[in-house]
Amino acid sequence: MSVEASSVNGHDVIVRSGELKMVSGRRFPIGVGLDFAGTVAATGAGVEGYRVGDRVWGMVHPRRRHSVAGAAEYVVVSAERIALAPADLSSVEAASLVVAGATALIALRDSVHLGEGERVLVRGAAGGVGTAAVQLAHAMGGHVTALARDCHAELLTELGTDEVLECGT
Incomplete structure (x- = not known):
């Protein structure tokens, strides 16, 4: 994915402070940004439903030790971690909603x-x-x-x- 926008969540602040070393890994620097919005730059073998140039939003896996995350220029994520972005939202608006919106939706609808x-x-x-x-x-x-x-x-x-x-x- 070519990242156009990402957001900063509480998770990023805690990880960067070093308070989650046991979860995030002891090597620094560690990338920040769970959620992102951008365009598909390339697809891997067997990926269906997405084409180069599609506008998407998504989230990197929060528990994988990663040195590059959503705030990077490019990210590599599995197709299950993205969706087509709503056409009426800018990339900044979309990126700000992935984690916060999913958290609220899961709490209200599913929990x-x-x-x-x-x-x-x-x-x-x-x-x-x-x-x-x-x-x-x-x-x-x-x-x-x-x-x-x-x-x-x-x-x-x-x-x-x-x-x-x-x-x-």
């Missing part, structure tokens, strides 16, 4: 099975996963209460929050 009219509290609602969770929960018909700093209330209301609770400074 708690949020249903129409059910109430959900989103802690850290102004962060990457939080803003995705607010929008997804709203789209799923949930009653969304956000826990965030007061300065984020207007944005969170625009994203679909029904109620914002101040969490302090």
Whole structure:
């Protein structure tokens, strides 16, 4: 993949600090960036469904020891780790949604099975996963209460929050 954009997640900060040496490996430097958006530069033997030039988004494997990750100019990933990128999103927008959006979607849809009219509290609602969770929960018909700093209330209301609770400074 030719990477056009990648994002920085909490995972990257922790890995770069050395706090996950047992997981990430003891050799540094280690690449950063789990998620990326870009174009297919080449395909391997047997890859179906993707052609050179396709716009894609995806994620490198978070548990593989890698020295090059999503923030690189090029990444090599298996076809299972990418999908065609939504045409209406820029590469920057797409890259910012892969990990945060997937985390929120898996939590709301697969873990708690949020249903129409059910109430959900989103802690850290102004962060990457939080803003995705607010929008997804709203789209799923949930009653969304956000826990965030007061300065984020207007944005969170625009994203679909029904109620914002101040969490302090």
